[in-house]
Amino acid sequence: MDKKVCVVGLGYIGLPTAALLANRGYEVHGVDVVQRTVDIINRGEIHIVEPELDTFVHAAVNSGKLKADLKPTQADIFIIAVPTPFHDGYVPNIDYVVSATEAIAPYVQEGNIVILESTSPVGTTDKVAEVLASHGIDTSKVHIAHCPERVLPGHIMRELVENDRIVGGITPEATEATVVFYQTFVEGEVLSTDAKTAEMAKLTENSFRDTNIAFANELSILCDKFGIDVWELIRLANRHPRVNILQPSAGVGGHCIAVDPWFIVHAGGEDAKMIRTAREVNTYKTEWAIEKIKNAALTFENKHGRKAKVACMGLAFKPDIDDLRESPALYITRRLIADGFDVLAVEPNIESFKEFEIVGYQEALEKADIITFLVAHKEFKNLEIETDLDFCGV
Structure with missing residues (x-):
């Protein structure tokens, strides 16, 4: 590959993505705001636990295809993979996305692809375009798109390649250009849509999971009250050909399932009744x-x-x-x-x-x-x- 990729955010998604792309022949410039993280990666080591990631990073750094830095550089493709937490009151916080966009703005040129991979509230990709435009960039000549990550921790390196991906650009041309990029390393199907639908698709996937977990967690609370073994109950109920109850837990964690439904609730208000209730059930299970x-x-x-x-x-x-x-x-x-x-x-x-x-x-x-x-x-x-x-x- 003769194209250069700049990945902003070298955490649980950014680093695996950067390492995979480097091993596929791209020249990758990784960016993180933590000096220690940059130093560890440039030694060919990793700062997080993920199967196979150490092998990918070591090979990528030794080949000279992956370098980490505190600042972006010029590239053909920019990938933003930074956290999107929420403020108190479950209000979405896209400050990291805005900061990352401002950091790459001086280096974005006509014909570049700018991809937001961070799981984000609907409309965030448009916000990326607005930030770039505020820096004097003609966004009609830059391909801006959203492609949400949808990998399972513990299986990230495999799922980055095997899973289907959803790509939604702010223009049809942006979608097409971004799809072509992902097709160079994704074996799953790369599906085309618009940016807002791509954003909502990821939030929907995690809200679906959250709702199903909430059902299992509520069952466990009820079974404890009734003196019933919830594990036996679920095993028996799941023998029905159209029933597949998940396993209860102490709650729901991770940056996705525990966070993303609130993005929908915040925007949807009173119309997001079931999604809000599922979040509340899973939060209550932890207190219980x-x-x-x-x-x-x-x-x-x-x-x-x-x-x-x-x-x-x-x-x-x-x-x-x-x-x-x-x-x-x-x-x-x-x-x-x-x-x-x-x-x-x-x-x-x-x-x-x-x-x-x-x-x-x-x-x-x-x-x-x-x-x-x-x-x-x-x-x-x-x-x-x-x-x-x-x-x-x-």
């Missing part, structure tokens, strides 16, 4: 789990005359990754510590954490009086556990 653990710990203290050591097994938002973004497990652990409970925090995918000590899972099992499995990490499966310990099902 905290109360279950606290009650178990207080019952132990009343029975034994001492505070219980509570093992919180897992801090990440899902199994076998180190991603803590919007993690209900981390939130639960923080709350228990803040409320004075004696907590043994376990996260096998993280070596250390600045807020509190992380202990190994074997040590936690030896010392704990109460064990609560918050994340189904592979290390926790098939463990031999003393039967006189208390378990707290959440």
Whole structure:
């Protein structure tokens, strides 16, 4: 490839994308605002846990095809892959997208492709065009499009290639040019639409997941009330040929499912009734789990005359990754510590954490009086556990 790609944001999506493109022959200039991240990548190493990513980054850097920096540079294709969190009150925050667009503006030229991959509220791609135009760029001569990432942490390198992608440009020409780019490295189908539909498609996918998880989580709360084993109930119900209930959890985490539905609710207002309710159910499930653990710990203290050591097994938002973004497990652990409970925090995918000590899972099992499995990490499966310990099902 003789084209140069500038990827802004070298996190869980930007770095895998940059490494993949570099290994496909593109010259890739990666940009991040954190010097430590830039230094780690330029050594051919990674700052996040993701299977196969270390191999891709090492090969890309050694080949000279991937370089990281604090500032953008001129390129043929610009990819924005920065966070899109929300303010208090679940108001979408696209400040990082605006800042990234302003950073690349001095380098964008006629004929370039500018792609927003960050999951964003409807209308954000148009905002990218507005920011570029405010810097004197004739956006009619630049191909601006949205192509939301839709990968599963733990399988990112494979899914970047295999999954279908949705591309929506602010003009038909932008859509076409961007589709051609993705077709150079995506084996799945690259689907064409407009920018707003592409933005809404990603929000819809995650809201659908959130709604289905909320159903499972509400079932688990009801089954606890009724004295029913929710796992057996779901196993039996799923034997129906048209029923596929998901597994309940301590809540919903990650930057996507726990965040994106609020983008729809914020814009849709009272018309987003079901989506809002699902978010509220999943948020409540985390609070419900905290109360279950606290009650178990207080019952132990009343029975034994001492505070219980509570093992919180897992801090990440899902199994076998180190991603803590919007993690209900981390939130639960923080709350228990803040409320004075004696907590043994376990996260096998993280070596250390600045807020509190992380202990190994074997040590936690030896010392704990109460064990609560918050994340189904592979290390926790098939463990031999003393039967006189208390378990707290959440």
